[in-house]
Structure formats: C-alpha cells, structure tokens
C-alpha cells in the first residue's frame with residue numbers, strides 16, 4: 692500500500708471514492724444520496740483542504756482522507772478536523788482506512804499542530820488514540836461521538852466550529 696498526497700488531476704477519483712464509500716451509509720436516510728464527496732470538493736475550492744491523502748493498492752487509488760482547519764472553543768488556529776475518510780466498499784477491512792488515519796496524524800503532529808478533532812464512531816477511532824473529552828463538543832452531536840487527539844498542549848475545550856463546507860450536515 693502507498694499513501695500519497697493528492698496531485699493535480701486526482702479530484703474526480705477522490706469524488707468517486709468518497710461517493711462510493713458513503714453510498715448506503717447508515718447516516719443517510721433511504722433515498723438520500725451521500726454528500727461527503729461534496730464536502731471535499733468545497734474544501735478544495737475554498738483552499739481549506741489542509742491535507743488530502745490517497746491510499747493506493749497495486750497502483751489504484753482506493754481510499755481518501757481529508758483534513759481541514761477547525762476552531763475549537765477560543766482556539767482559532769492549530770486544530771484540524773479529520774474527515775471525511777472513505778475507502779471503496781470492496782477494499783474495506785484491509786487496513787487502508789487505518790493507514791490513512793495514522794499517516795494523517797503523523798503528518799499533523801510533524802507539522803506542529805495542536806491536535807486533530809473529528810465526529811465519528813469511537814469504536815473505530817479509539818485505536819488511533821481519539822477520545823471523547825469533557826468540555827469538547829460539536830453542536831447537535833452527542834458528546835460520545837466528538838473525539839480528539841491532542842499533540843501535547845492544552846486539551847481541546849469548547850465547541851468545534853468546522854469549515855462551512857460541512858454546513859450541509861456532514862462533519
């Protein structure tokens with residue numbers, strides 16, 4: 692497996708991967724299509740795609756992860772929001788998603804970020820060190836799904852304000 696940065700020309704494949712990964716996801720009611728691929732497109736168009744990594748298996752891109760800046764409480768800088776992360780359905784369960792999350796965390800730690808926050812399933816993200824923390828929230832989301840990894844400074848406190856690309860309902 693190879694993890695690499697998004698290159699010019701990758702956008703259509705990334706849209707395809709994220710669409711396929713979230714099609715039929717339980718968070719989408721029957722009849723409603725996925726929107727996560729649009730979040731990535733909007734982040735890119737706004738210059739807010741801080742990190743955009745692709746995972747390749749046998750030279751084929753099969754997974755993608757996006758990170759964008761987020762404010763956390765009074766902290767306007769330093770925090771990144773992880774998501775969406777998606778792997779083609781037929782390629783799930785082979786370690787691709789884990790490799791993308793681990794690489795994203797290593798890159799952001801290396802870049803001197805305060806930490807990474809996300810909204811997601813603690814059953815999946817706990818293995819990477821993500822924890823729900825008292826005092827950390829995301830408007831409208833139950834606290835157990837609001838998770839963070841701090842890279843050593845102050846713990847994240849307050850509500851997460853994601854980029855407006857997430858306003859349509861994703862996070």
Ligand SMILES: CC(C)(COP(=O)(O)OP(=O)(O)OC[C@H]1O[C@@H](n2cnc3c(N)ncnc32)[C@H](O)[C@@H]1OP(=O)(O)O)[C@@H](O)C(=O)NCCC(=O)NCCS
Nearest residue numbers: 712774775776777778783784785786787788789812814815
């Ligand atoms: C979540 C996702 C990115 C994980 O990628 P992946 O390549 O399948 O994951 P990995 O192979 O690295 O890890 C698989 C492990 O994660 C577990 N897992 C996957 N999704 C999970 C979830 N929602 N909750 C708990 N565990 C989960 C699997 O059971 C497996 O566990 P094991 O290692 O104990 O066997 C991928 O399944 C996906 O694209 N899902 C649809 C989109 C999505 O839900 N994205 C995350 C929300 S933003």
